[in-house]
Amino acid sequence: MRIVLLGEQATGKSSLLVALYGALVNHRAGDLRLVRTVDEVEFLSRGLQAFGRRESVQRTDVDSDARLVVDVARGDEIVSVEVPDRSGELLKHMLDSRVWEPDLHRQIGDAAGAMLFLRADLVVPGSDAFAEPLAAAGDEPADAPVEAVAWTPTLMPADARTVDLLQAVLDAHADRLPLAIILSAWDRVSPPAGAPAAWLAQQLPLLGQFLATHAERLPHAVFGVSAQGGDFALGLADGLVQEDPWDRAFAVRPDEARGTLSEPVLWLLDNAA
Amino acid sequence: MAVDQLLFGYHDGHELIAGSRPLSAVQQRELLPHLDASFEAADERQLVGAAIASLDGYVLARIWPAPERPRPGAVWAHALLLNAEQLRFRRLGGLLALLRRPVDEHLDGYADQLPWPRDVELAPSPPPLAEALTRAALAGDRRPRVVLWHAASDAEPALVALLDAFPGPARNAFSFRTRERARLGATPYRVQVASVLSGQGAGASDVVIDARQPPGASSLLAS
Numbered sequence: 316m317r318i319v320l321l322g323e324q325a326t327g328k329s330s331l332l333v334a335l336y337g338a339l340v341n342h343r344a345g346d347l348r349l350v351r352t353v354d355e356v357e358f359l360s361r362g363l364q365a366f367g368r369r370e371s372v373q374r375t376d377v378d379s380d381a382r383l384v385v386d387v388a389r390g391d392e393i394v395s396v397e398v399p400d401r402s403g404e405l406l407k408h409m410l411d412s413r414v415w416e417p418d419l420h421r422q423i424g425d426a427a428g429a430m431l432f433l434r435a436d437l438v439v440p441g442s443d444a445f446a447e448p449l450a451a452a453g454d455e456p457a458d459a460p461v462e463a464v465a466w467t468p469t470l471m472p473a474d475a476r477t478v479d480l481l482q483a484v485l486d487a488h489a490d491r492l493p494l495a496i497i498l499s500a501w502d503r504v505s506p507p508a509g510a511p512a513a514w515l516a517q518q519l520p521l522l523g524q525f526l527a528t529h530a531e532r533l534p535h536a537v538f539g540v541s542a543q544g545g546d547f548a549l550g551l552a553d554g555l556v557q558e559d560p561w562d563r564a565f566a567v568r569p570d571e572a573r574g575t576l577s578e579p580v581l582w583l584l585d586n587a588a
Numbered sequence: 589m590a591v592d593q594l595l596f597g598y599h600d601g602h603e604l605i606a607g608s609r610p611l612s613a614v615q616q617r618e619l620l621p622h623l624d625a626s627f628e629a630a631d632e633r634q635l636v637g638a639a640i641a642s643l644d645g646y647v648l649a650r651i652w653p654a655p656e657r658p659r660p661g662a663v664w665a666h667a668l669l670l671n672a673e674q675l676r677f678r679r680l681g682g683l684l685a686l687l688r689r690p691v692d693e694h695l696d697g698y699a700d701q702l703p704w705p706r707d708v709e710l711a712p713s714p715p716p717l718a719e720a721l722t723r724a725a726l727a728g729d730r731r732p733r734v735v736l737w738h739a740a741s742d743a744e745p746a747l748v749a750l751l752d753a754f755p756g757p758a759r760n761a762f763s764f765r766t767r768e769r770a771r772l773g774a775t776p777y778r779v780q781v782a783s784v785l786s787g788q789g790a791g792a793s794d795v796v797i798d799a800r801q802p803p804g805a806s807s808l809l810a811s
Contacts, residue, residue, distance in 0.1 A: 323601070324600075324601035324602070325601075325659065355786055357786060358626075361628075365660070370660065371660050372660065372661075373626060373660045373661030374598075374602075374659055374660065374661035374662065375626070375661070376602070376624040376625050376626045376661065376663070377602065377620045377621045377623075377624035378621045378622075378624050378625060378626075379626060380771065380773070402602075402624070403601065404601040404602050404603070404620065404624070405620075407600075407601050408613070408616065408617055408620065411613070412613030412614070412616075412617065413613075414613060414614065414617065416617070
């Protein structure tokens with residue numbers, strides 16, 4: 316099963332792969348068991364070592380061909396899972412330039428499922444400029460300098476960029492494409508949120524409405540994920556410091572239950588065509 | 589005669605920070621894979637040379653880790669953009685000296701063209717490495733080669749000297765990259781120089797030239 320990762324830079328793609336690999340190797344992946352690793356796992360091992368030192372994993376460079384390729388067992392069934400780890404800059408550049416990135420276009424065409432990554436802690440309620448109340452007429456200071464900024468796609472808010480991406484995905488993938496939506500850094504959402512889907516509908520309403528409208532072509536489920544288990548810069552909570560990376564990491568399922576990082580993969584396996 | 593330069597680094601992602609000329613989205617997309625890297629140690633660096641079709645030119649760049657930047661894995665890349673005329677007709681030996689890493693995040697001077705450097709005699713590379721690079725660059729079947737050497741950065745002068753030694757019209761076809769770890773498989777580089785080879789079947793490939801071996805032994809591996 317080929318899974319394509321959709322996420323701009325620093326949205327948690329590599330962190331999830333590293334933490335998932337750690338969970339598989341250390342039998343913390345719920346119903347999923349690791350049968351064998353098919354490709355080399357050097358970048359995953361390095362990432363796990365970084366997590367062990369309570370450091371974030373390195374960003375994935377544009378030239379990278381890193382990927383997670385494993386055979387996993389679920390009950391009696393053995394499934395090959397292949398997840399290329401793509402640099403988020405490639406997607407950012409694609410959205411900014413509005414030109415398909417050739418490798419991503421091919422991967423989407425071949426994919427049986429996708430994971431869409433958004434940073435939950437970077438979605439700021441009320442950050443939409445259009446939501447700012449307008450000043451009453453005549454209140455503007457006469458000498459206030461107003462410098463016009465030319466609009467570019469980089470100025471799109473997160474949910475508009477994501478809808479733009481998903482519209483392109485619908486064009487590139489003819490059949491239904493199950494979509495696991497990963498809200499990364501879920502441990503940093505303040506105040507702590509309940510159901511990830513409800514959070515998404517509230518914070519990213521355009522994306523929520525788009526997903527609801529296209530549920531047949533893009534069947535989806537929303538997961539809150541903390542691959543690190545906490546914020547290394549701020550310091551981990553007391554109870555987490557001594558825990559291994561695979562015990563710190565967690566995913567919140569659509570039903571609000573806390574599970575392992577295998578939850579999005581399990582959902583994709585269940586919903587793949 | 590002046591040469592264009594670009595500086596890429598991590599801001600909101602790995603992106604163009606400064607440059608002496610504008611780039612279109614297509615040109616940036618074509619350049620980006622040549623100007624990004626992952627490093628395992630803070631004292632590593634990479635040298636890249638490749639033709640860029642959308643620029644009708646050639647990029648010569650060096651990449652360094654940028655541990656001072658907040659994002660782990662961030663890098664700096666300083667690139668020189670040679671136009672078609674410069675690539676065909678100019679001596680290239682002095683270009684290496686123009687590549688410089690930002691120090692203390694001072695970015696002055698990266699937005700201006702640089703005067704074309706005077707030609708210099710490049711430091712000689714160790715003979716086994718120079719011989720292996722020449723064999724890799726001139727391999728008749730034109731398949732990409734990986735040259736294994738103790739420190740990939742030792743190959744920098746020899747690679748630029750090789751590029752300089754090609755006849756002008758042939759320089760465009762010579763591309764290279766030094767890196768700590770190379771993988772076999774699809775690559776845009778005619779020659780890669782690495783100290784470690786990874787990936788399945790890495791030890792037995794006939795496209796690998798192990799210059800670390802004593803004379804004679806390497807011919808068992810290379811074609």
